[in-house]
Amino acid sequence: xxxxxxxxxxxxxxxxxxxxxxxxxxxxxxxxxxxxxxxxxxxxxxxxxxxxxxxxxxxxxxxxxxxxxxxxxxxxxxxxxxxxxxxxxxxxxxxxxxxxxxxxxxxxxxxxxxxxxxxxxxxxxxxxxxxxxxxxxxxxxxxxxxxxxxxxxxxxxxxxxxxxxxxxxxxxxxxxxxxxxxxxxxxxxxxxxxxxxxxxxxxxxxxxxxxxxxxxxxxxxxxxxxxxxxxxxxxxxxxxxxxxxxxxxxxxxxxxxxxxxxxxxxxxxxxxxxxxxxxxxxxxxxxxxxxxxxxxxxxxxxxxxxxxxxxxxxxxxxxxxxxxxxxxxxxxxxxxxxxxxxxxxxxxxxxxxxxxxxxx
Amino acid sequence: xxxxxxxxxxxxxxxxxxxxxxxxxxxxxxxxxxxxxxxxxxxxxxxxxxxxxxxxxxxxxxxxxxxxxxxxxxxxxxxxxxxxxxxxxxxxxxxxxxxxxxxxxxxxxxxxxxxxxxxxxxxxxxxxxxxxxxxxxxxxxxxxxxxxxxxxxxxxxxxxxxxxxxxxxxxxxxxxxxxxxxxxxxxxxxxxxxxxxxxxxxxxxxxxxxxxxxxxxxxxxxxxxxxxxxxxxxxxxxxxxxxxxxxxxxxxxxxxxxxxxxxxxxxxxxxxxxxxxxxxxxxxxxxxxxxxxx
Numbered sequence: 001x002x003x004x005x006x007x008x009x010x011x012x013x014x015x016x017x018x019x020x021x022x023x024x025x026x027x028x029x030x031x032x033x034x035x036x037x038x039x040x041x042x043x044x045x046x047x048x049x050x051x052x053x054x055x056x057x058x059x060x061x062x063x064x065x066x067x068x069x070x071x072x073x074x075x076x077x078x079x080x081x082x083x084x085x086x087x088x089x090x091x092x093x094x095x096x097x098x099x100x101x102x103x104x105x106x107x108x109x110x111x112x113x114x115x116x117x118x119x120x121x122x123x124x125x126x127x128x129x130x131x132x133x134x135x136x137x138x139x140x141x142x143x144x145x146x147x148x149x150x151x152x153x154x155x156x157x158x159x160x161x162x163x164x165x166x167x168x169x170x171x172x173x174x175x176x177x178x179x180x181x182x183x184x185x186x187x188x189x190x191x192x193x194x195x196x197x198x199x200x201x202x203x204x205x206x207x208x209x210x211x212x213x214x215x216x217x218x219x220x221x222x223x224x225x226x227x228x229x230x231x232x233x234x235x236x237x238x239x240x241x242x243x244x245x246x247x248x249x250x251x252x253x254x255x256x257x258x259x260x261x262x263x264x265x266x267x268x269x270x271x272x273x274x275x276x277x278x279x280x281x282x283x284x285x286x287x288x289x290x291x292x293x294x295x296x297x298x299x300x301x302x303x304x305x306x307x308x309x310x311x312x313x314x315x316x317x318x319x320x321x322x323x324x325x326x327x328x329x330x331x332x333x334x335x336x337x338x339x340x341x342x343x344x345x346x347x348x349x350x351x352x353x354x355x356x357x358x359x360x
Numbered sequence: 361x362x363x364x365x366x367x368x369x370x371x372x373x374x375x376x377x378x379x380x381x382x383x384x385x386x387x388x389x390x391x392x393x394x395x396x397x398x399x400x401x402x403x404x405x406x407x408x409x410x411x412x413x414x415x416x417x418x419x420x421x422x423x424x425x426x427x428x429x430x431x432x433x434x435x436x437x438x439x440x441x442x443x444x445x446x447x448x449x450x451x452x453x454x455x456x457x458x459x460x461x462x463x464x465x466x467x468x469x470x471x472x473x474x475x476x477x478x479x480x481x482x483x484x485x486x487x488x489x490x491x492x493x494x495x496x497x498x499x500x501x502x503x504x505x506x507x508x509x510x511x512x513x514x515x516x517x518x519x520x521x522x523x524x525x526x527x528x529x530x531x532x533x534x535x536x537x538x539x540x541x542x543x544x545x546x547x548x549x550x551x552x553x554x555x556x557x558x559x560x561x562x563x564x565x566x567x568x569x570x571x572x573x574x575x576x577x578x579x580x581x582x583x584x585x586x587x588x589x590x591x592x593x594x595x596x597x598x599x600x601x602x603x604x605x606x607x608x609x610x611x612x613x614x615x616x617x618x619x620x621x622x623x624x625x626x627x628x629x630x631x632x633x634x635x636x637x638x639x640x641x642x643x644x645x646x647x648x649x650x651x652x653x654x
Contacts, residue, residue, distance in 0.1 A: 089436045103484055123399055125436035125484075140438025140484040141456070141491070143403055143502075143599070159400055159599045161502045161587050162495055163444065163454060165424060167435045179424060179444060179452070180497055192597070203446055204497075205423050209434070224423065252422050253431050253465065293432075 038325045040317065040344060043354040044078040048347075050085050062112045064092040066295075066336040067347030071097070073112035074352060076343060082114035089125060095132025100125070109135075109150065120152035129169035136169060145176065147190065156190025166220075166254050170211035175218055177206030183220045185239075194218070194239045196232065201225055208255040212263035217279060219266050221247065221255050229257075229268060231279060243282050247275075260298045265320045267303065269293045274305050276320045285321040289314055299339035302357055306335035306346075317344065317357075325357070380417040380508045381472060383455065383492060384409055384479070388557055389512065390489060392639070393504035394583030394601070395565040396615040400608050401599060402565070403502045403586060404454070404493035411488050413475035417453050417509065420445030420470050427463055428482050439491070440483025445470055450498035456491040457482050501602065502586040506567075506639045514555055514640035518566040522550040523634055523646060525623070534632065539651040544624040547571060547578075549646075552616045553638040563616060570635040571620040579621035581606055625652040 048070045060075035071090055072083035088102040096111040104122040111117050120135075123146055127136040137146045144159035145167075166177035172188035181204025183196040198204030201223025208221040218239075219231045227250060231243040249255075249271045257268035259279075266277040273289040274296070291307035291314055298304070302325060307314040313335040317326040332348035339345075346353040384407055391406035425443040426433055439456035441463050446452055459480030470476055481488045494505045506512070525532045527545030549571075552563035571579040586599040589607075600607045613619050620634065630652060635645040 091436070103486060125438060127435060138435050138437070139397075139400055141397075141403060141493070142435070142437055142439060144400055146399075154399075157399070158597045159588075160597060161403075161500050161599060162497070163424075163493075164435060179495075180500065203421070203423055207424075252468070253425055254433055256432055 038357060038359050040326055040355040041358050043343070043356050045351055045353045046074070046078055046080055048072065048080070048083045048350050048352055050083050062094075063338065063340065063345075064094070064097065064112070065338060065345060065347045065352060066090075066092070067352055068334045068336075068349040070347075070350070071099075072352075074345075076340065076354070078354065080352070081112050082110075084114065091126050091128040093128040093130055093132030096128075098126045098128060118150045120148060120150065123148070123154070127167065127169065129171065129174075131171070134169060134172060136167075136174065138164065138167070145174070145186070158186065158190060165206050166209045168209045168211045170215050173211070173215060175209045175211050175220075177209045177220060177222070179205055181205050181222055183209060183218075183222070185218060194232070194234075196220065196222075196230070198222060201228065207251055207253070208257045208268070210257040210259055210266065210268075212259040213261055214263055217242075217259060217263050217266075219257055219259070219268075221249075221251070221257060221268060224250070224252070227251060229266075229275075229277070231266065231277070243277070243279070245277075245284065256293055256296065258296065258298070260303065260320070261300060265298070265303075267296060267298065267305075267320075273307075274316070278321060283321070287316055287318060287324065287327075289316055289327075294335055295337045297337050297339045299341060301342050302339065302344075304337040304339055304344055306337050308333070313348075315346075380494075380510075381415070382509055383407075383414050383417055383453075384412055384490060386410060386412055387512065389555060389564065390562065392553070392564040392567075392583070393506065394586075394611075396608075396612045401583075401586060401601075401611075403599070404491050405505045407479075407490045407492065408488070409479070411459065411479050414455055414458065414477050414479060414490055415474070416445055416447075416470040416472055416476055417492070417494070417505075418447050418451075419472060420447040420453065422446075422468050422470065423452065425463055425465055427465065428460065431465075438484025440485060441477070441480065442483075443476065445476075446497075450496060452495040452497055454491075454493040454495070456493075457485045457489060459488075496585075500587055502599070504567075504584050504639075507584060511640065514638060514642060516554050516556050516638075517642035517644045518551060518553040518636040518638050520549055520551050520634050520636055520644050520646045522548075522617075523632075523648065524548055525625075534648045534650070536648050537650075538648075539653055540625055541653055542625060542627055544622065547620040547623050547632070547634075548613055549618055549620055549634050550616050551618050551634075551636045553636075564638075566636045567639040568635075568637040569618055569620070570633075571623075572633045572635075573623055574631055578623060580604070581611065625650065627652050627654050 062073045073081040091098045109117045123137045124139045142164045146157040147155040163179040168175040174186045176184045181198025185194040187193040202225035206222045210219045216234045226246040233242045255269040268275045275286040277284045289307045291309040294306045294308040296305040305316045336347035342357045344355045386409035388408040390408045395402035423444045423446045441458040442456040444454045459478035462478035494503045523534045527543045568582045581604045585602040588597045589600045632648045637643045
């Protein structure tokens with residue numbers, strides 16, 4: 001009897017030791033959903049033929065897109081309002097676009113339906129703020145900047161004994177990065193509202209700029225040895241450095257960085273993917289990806305980035321800081337991404353595609 | 361003035377120590393520093409001479425590059441494919457309009473013996489050429505590259521043409537020995553330099569321009585360096601010629617037409633002298649002795 005009890009006790013111990021292994025195998029074979037599952041469901045795809053126009057009764061809100069060497073305006077129903085081919089360069093805004101040649105004499109502002117609005121003498125190359133309400137001209141040698149009204153009158157101009165490396169227009173203001181390492185926030189009247197002077201790096205150079213949608217946060221990547229990420233906050237008209245971090249990168253070109261719409265996160269290019277800074281918590285993370293960051297956008301529901309690979313692209317859809325919803329290589333090159341609510345717009349050669357994020 | 365002297369000192373000593381060299385083997389100077397560019401000074405020099413390798417002006421480190429169609433840029437650029445090197449002494453050199461595919465983005469250090477790219481016509485360009493800008497980052501000054509590069513032979517003097525006085529709506533073209541009524545106004549002159557190695561009439565900016573009245577200096581400016589004037593920086597930032605604090609709109613009326621300043625013609629005899637020199641030291645002048653009546 002005692003022997004029998006002893007045998008039963010031994011069998012029980014083995015069972016309890018083996019149970020975690022059984023559980024692990026079960027979980028691997030039959031994974032239980034750990035919350036909502038997310039899928040991207042294609043909604044529509046449109047072939048982009050230059051000159052495409054929408055039917056007259058479509059009047060939904062439009063947005064601009066790029067697709068390799070094409071661009072245009074569309075709505076979420078898939079109506080194409082205008083499709084054009086980029087000449088030498090292009091400046092897009094919600095209110096219209098300027099598509100111009102290499103040595104322009106005058107530049108034409110067209111509305112989202114491709115209809116002529118006004119023409120101005122070209123002082124350099126045009127740059128529209130995203131709303132389309134503010135127009136700048138960049139000297140062709142990148143040494144100066146002008147603000148121009150739609151009559152062609154110069155409202156103010158600035159020129160520098162160095163080269164402009166990066167620019168972020170934001171409503172009536174404009175954040176400039178310069179080759180000498182300075183970042184200047186220029187006000188509506190051409191006045192310098194804030195100036196960041198380089199410090200701490202062996203070679204000062206400003207490599208990328210970003211301004212949050214509420215214009216209370218500005219950020220830039222600057223310097224060589226080390227390269228640093230700096231976030232400055234505007235509080236009651238004062239600019240206070242909020243965050244500074246040395247990066248591992250060694251970029252010698254302009255880098256992309258942008259805030260999420262609510263300014264909670266800052267996305268920035270790193271050499272092996274995408275860095276993400278939680279501006280509020282001052283904690284950072286990121287996503288590994290090979291290739292060069294080609295395009296990125298973020299919305300309240302998710303963010304998306306496309307990386308250029310040899311012969312294709314890698315598409316990354318994620319939620320900061322560490323939730324990857326989709327990571328997939330696709331055969332298309334020069335992929336443009338735009339996030340509109342729960343929809344992802346993808347543009348690539350000859351095609352515009354809408355996918356919707358579904359969760360359940 | 362102190363700033364100007366410091367730059368001059370740098371150019372003399374720094375130029376000798378750093379020993380900058382021409383970036384091309386076959387040099388045809390097609391545009392000089394300070395020329396009229398619509399609404400700003402040309403802040404460098406342009407060189408033709410056909411497609412050829414481009415060499416760094418001295419050993420340097422890559423600071424920034426851009427390749428059209430390859431690299432992200434938040435702003436449109438007319439420089440085409442370009443790169444910027446950092447040299448000793450806080451000097452940066454910028455090479456623009458490079459041939460597509462000739463720029464190596466992975467190379468960090470450059471010595472003078474290995475090409476950094478090929479002359480091309482990318483960006484805002486109508487023919488193959490190299491645009492070179494030299495910046496003294498410590499002085500925040502754009503320097504005329506001819507100040508630090510080896511001398512370029514040139515035996516042809518600048519041309520001075522169409523000297524006239526604008527008084528109100530009236531334009532008085534000056535001729536030596538003429539009689540004019542008492543007046544005052546702005547004096548303008550068309551001044552440009554020519555070079556022997558370009559056989560057709562290809563105009564370049566002069567290096568130095570001077571106006572005197574009866575031996576008294578009215579205006580003098582030299583296209584040697586540009587910087588942001590501290591006075592202008594209060595409101596907005598504008599580049600001015602360092603030695604005179606004159607900005608673009610103070611210097612140019614239109615391409616080659618220079619504003620030489622205001623003069624007064626009072627009854628009697630007066631002599632106006634317009635002088636121009638190129639970088640090699642070739643000089644021209646025109647003298648107008650005028651009789652001024654009541």
